Amino acid sequence: MAARVCILITALVYLFFGIAGLFPSLVYLPPPQLQYYHMNMAGPWGYLFTWLPVNRVHDVLYIVIGAFALPAAGMRSTAIIYARGLFFLMVTLTGIGFLPLGLSRLGGLIPLFDWNVMVHSVTAILMYYYGFIYPLDWGGKEPPEEMVKIRA
Numbered sequence: 001m002a003a004r005v006c007i008l009i010t011a012l013v014y015l016f017f018g019i020a021g022l023f024p025s026l027v028y029l030p031p032p033q034l035q036y037y038h039m040n041m042a043g044p045w046g047y048l049f050t051w052l053p054v055n056r057v058h059d060v061l062y063i064v065i066g067a068f069a070l071p072a073a074g075m076r077s078t079a080i081i082y083a084r085g086l087f088f089l090m091v092t093l094t095g096i097g098f099l100p101l102g103l104s105r106l107g108g109l110i111p112l113f114d115w116n117v118m119v120h121s122v123t124a125i126l127m128y129y130y131g132f133i134y135p136l137d138w139g140g141k142e143p144p145e146e147m148v149k150i151r152a
Contacts, residue, residue, distance in 0.1 A: 003079040003130040010086070010123065011069030018062030021054040042108045052119065053111035061110065065089075083131030090124035 020026050027046040030053070045055035065086065072082035097104050097117035104113040112120075 001076070003083060003134055004073050004076055006126060006130045007069050007079040007082055008073040010126070011066045011073060013066075014062045014069065015066030017048065017052065017054075018059045018064075018066055021048050021059035021062065022056075027054060040108045041105060041111060045111055051115050053114050053116060055111060057110045058116075080131055080135050083127040087124055087127035087131050090120045090127060094120040094124055 027048050028050050029046050041055055042057070043055055045053060045058075048054045069082060069086070072078045093112055094117055096106065097112040097120065105111055
């Protein structure tokens with residue numbers, strides 16, 4: 001149950017950020033030193049809610065992540081598989097975000113620097129827990145009802 005809830009919350013958060021990034025009034029222009037100094041991005045980009053760098057490709061990526069997470073949250077097995085896949089994607093995006101010399105922009109395609117590194121790394125940690133560790137807590141089964149009542 002917990003893996004399904006985590007995936008559902010992940011879906012809602014990523015859909016929220018993806019859809020909010022499509023509204024120009026919520027995306028603020030980057031500071032002037034970043035606008036023109038070695039920041040060749042494909043298309044317009046800015047900071048969503050003044051802290052998360054986004055562009056259209058980034059918004060579409062977040063919407064796709066959220067859209068695939070919604071049906072995956074329906075069953076426990078699909079939620080665990082989705083968590084494992086999203087873990088590997090987020091680790092990759094986090095690693096790319098740490099690359100120097102402008103490689104964290106993937107050639108100007110998507111901004112993976114700044115707070116994106118933190119968002120992707122927190123998502124990777126959560127997906128690692130619910131994809132790999134949580135299924136092993138009870139031998140791959142849901143805990144008995146008595147234990148759920150005691151833990152709650």
